[in-house]
Amino acid sequence: MKQLRKILGITSDYTSRHIWYVVLNVIASVFSVFSIAAIVPFLEVIFETGSSVVSDTPTADMSVTEHAIHQLDGWLREFILVNGKENSLYFFSGAIIILFLLKNLFNYLSFYNIAFTRSIVVRDLRKRVYEKLVDLPISFFSEEKKGDILSRVTNDAKEVEWGVVGGIELVFKHPFYILFYLISLFVISWQLTLFVLLVLPISGYLISRIAKSLKSNAHKGQVKLGEVMSVIEETLGGLKVIKAFNAEKQLKNLFNRKNDEHFRLMVKVNRRELAASPVSEFLGSVVIAAILVFGGSMVLNESQVIDGKYFILFIIIFSQLITPAKALSESFFRVQKASASFDRLNEILQTENTIVDPVSPKPFEQFKTGITYTDVQFAYGDKTVLSNINFTLPKGKTIALVGASGGGKSTLADLLPRFYDVKSGSISIDEVDLRELRVSDLRHHMGIVTQEPILFNDSVLENIRLGNQDATLDAVMAAAKIANAHDFIASLDQGYDTNIGDRGNKLSGGQRQRLAIARAVLRNPDILILDEATSALDTESEQMVQAAIENLMRGRTTLVIAHRLSTVRHADEILVIDSGHIVERGNHQSLIQHGGVYKKLVELQGIGS
Numbered sequence: 067m068k069q070l071r072k073i074l075g076i077t078s079d080y081t082s083r084h085i086w087y088v089v090l091n092v093i094a095s096v097f098s099v100f101s102i103a104a105i106v107p108f109l110e111v112i113f114e115t116g117s118s119v120v121s122d123t124p125t126a127d128m129s130v131t132e133h134a135i136h137q138l139d140g141w142l143r144e145f146i147l148v149n150g151k152e153n154s155l156y157f158f159s160g161a162i163i164i165l166f167l168l169k170n171l172f173n174y175l176s177f178y179n180i181a182f183t184r185s186i187v188v189r190d191l192r193k194r195v196y197e198k199l200v201d202l203p204i205s206f207f208s209e210e211k212k213g214d215i216l217s218r219v220t221n222d223a224k225e226v227e228w229g230v231v232g233g234i235e236l237v238f239k240h241p242f243y244i245l246f247y248l249i250s251l252f253v254i255s256w257q258l259t260l261f262v263l264l265v266l267p268i269s270g271y272l273i274s275r276i277a278k279s280l281k282s283n284a285h286k287g288q289v290k291l292g293e294v295m296s297v298i299e300e301t302l303g304g305l306k307v308i309k310a311f312n313a314e315k316q317l318k319n320l321f322n323r324k325n326d327e328h329f330r331l332m333v334k335v336n337r338r339e340l341a342a343s344p345v346s347e348f349l350g351s352v353v354i355a356a357i358l359v360f361g362g363s364m365v366l367n368e369s370q371v372i373d374g375k376y377f378i379l380f381i382i383i384f385s386q387l388i389t390p391a392k393a394l395s396e397s398f399f400r401v402q403k404a405s406a407s408f409d410r411l412n413e414i415l416q417t418e419n420t421i422v423d424p425v426s427p428k429p430f431e432q433f434k435t436g437i438t439y440t441d442v443q444f445a446y447g448d449k450t451v452l453s454n455i456n457f458t459l460p461k462g463k464t465i466a467l468v469g470a471s472g473g474g475k476s477t478l479a480d481l482l483p484r485f486y487d488v489k490s491g492s493i494s495i496d497e498v499d500l501r502e503l504r505v506s507d508l509r510h511h512m513g514i515v516t517q518e519p520i521l522f523n524d525s526v527l528e529n530i531r532l533g534n535q536d537a538t539l540d541a542v543m544a545a546a547k548i549a550n551a552h553d554f555i556a557s558l559d560q561g562y563d564t565n566i567g568d569r570g571n572k573l574s575g576g577q578r579q580r581l582a583i584a585r586a587v588l589r590n591p592d593i594l595i596l597d598e599a600t601s602a603l604d605t606e607s608e609q610m611v612q613a614a615i616e617n618l619m620r621g622r623t624t625l626v627i628a629h630r631l632s633t634v635r636h637a638d639e640i641l642v643i644d645s646g647h648i649v650e651r652g653n654h655q656s657l658i659q660h661g662g663v664y665k666k667l668v669e670l671q672g673i674g675s
């Protein structure tokens with residue numbers, strides 16, 4: 067029941083549709099009973115049971131249901147006597163067609179209703195998960211596999227969709243069919259129906275035993291599928307390296323191992339799930355056999371507790387009862403699987419976002435004086451990355467961060483737009499702690515250009531306008547000219563409307579970087595963060611990009627991370643970062659004269675003083 071409440075809770079916003087679904091299924095189930103009961107007149111015509119004259123007066127020992135059946139028998143025999151057998155058959159045939167038509171019409175309307183619910187629930191769930199993923203801090207994604215996240219948003223959401231269908235049918239459909247069939251069986255023979263109800267719980271117990279381990283195995287299966295998706299995602303992203311190192315066999319072996327693990331788990335899940343239908347059907351046949359023995363003896367008994375034609379009707383209705391009962395067990399299995407998938411999606415939805423706006427944010431309309439890092443410390447988990455970082459970046463000045471890879475330069479820069487928060491100490495802008503500002507206000511004043519430009523499978527225009535959707539084409543072109551990108555964009559087949567492919571793979575490295583710079587120019591930020599923006603480029607591309615960066619930096623406050631020291635020799639201050647500490651600081655000339663780490667780096671790169 068806990069799993070069922072969880073799944074149906076997702077649909078709580080659509081209660082009115084549930085009401086309509088119930089109404090439609092009640093009507094459909096009523097017509098279903100009557101369409102089956104319409105077989106009795108045929109049996110009456112064919113077998114000519116009873117006499118041609120029936121008294122409408124019940125005997126004293128008749129129950130209400132027996133009296134009703136007695137009256138029905140009388141009406142049928144009189145109808146056949148008046149209209150004749152052939153005309154009666156035509157009439158009853160037409161009645162059956164109409165009853166089945168109405169039953170299936172209302173059945174379809176119920177399906178029509180649930181189609182909207184199942185689709186909108188999954189749409190809303192994916193929307194919630196996607197919006198949560200976009201809002202979560204960068205730290206979340208450093209601990210999660212992208213393939214597993216994709217698996218949750220796609221496959222787990224699909225399982226939830228089927229679970230929603232199963233849950234709605236479990237509560238709002240199958241019980242009504244079962245209820246009306248049982249009522250009909252009680253009307254025909256309460257003794258025989260009680261016998262059935264004593265036998266049926268056995269099947270329910272056996273099916274519940276099969277379902278017991280389904281949820282845990284389904285959860286494990288979805289986790290394994292996430293691992294498979296991760297291997298695929300990493301393979302597509304690193305295909306050049308895989309081929310360059312002849313690592314195809316190694317990756318195939320890894321994929322096959324993960325895929326086989328998922329296969330073995332899903333075999334268990336599917337076997338248990340698929341066992342529900344044949345097991346319930348077999349148990350139903352056992353119950354029918356018992357009914358035939360028990361009910362047959364009642365028919366043959368001289369006391370005539372149940373008439374032969376109504377016993378046949380009882381068997382037919384009971385056989386129809388097996389279908390919703392079987393569907394009930396299948397829906398139960400769907401809910402079990404969906405519950406496991408929803409738990410995985412809920413892990414994302416319930417993840418705490420540590421980068422949040424303050425309750426009463428201070429206004430940040432204009433950048434005035436500068437940025438100050440005070441006693442900043444930061445750690446990834448238990449691993450300390452930055453310690454005792456202290457410096458000030460005045461407005462309009464440039465500070466460069468240099469040093470060996472892994473020293474903490476990028477992390478230090480990532481703290482400024484609050485991709486992460488400091489563990490201790492503080493970072494302030496205009497003497498206001500970043501954590502006292504609204505995150506969107508803070509980032510509105512910043513432009514970021516990274517070593518690997520982040521571009522999207524869209525047009526040149528939309529990539530430059532990212533975050534500035536109201537920008538005109540003229541403004542975009544002006545930004546592209548400052549970034550030295552306009553000429554190559556104009557030479558593309560469709561100019562600014564050209565699609566640049568996945569991650570911009572239709573462009574060269576230098577072209578991608580200049581688009582990223584144009585995007586930053588269009589934003590017109592007060593503060594720039596340049597994270598090794600030229601380190602991955604060839605000499606010619608580097609020169610064009612460096613010229614674009616110099617255009618971008620003009621008059622702006624800039625924090626630069628660089629491996630190529632020639633690009634930062636004119637910075638107002640250079641900080642040498644080593645193992646999370648500032649080990650040297652000063653301008654290019656003073657650091658050369660100091661003769662420490664920076665001078666050694668300069669000499670290694672063959673840069674003159």
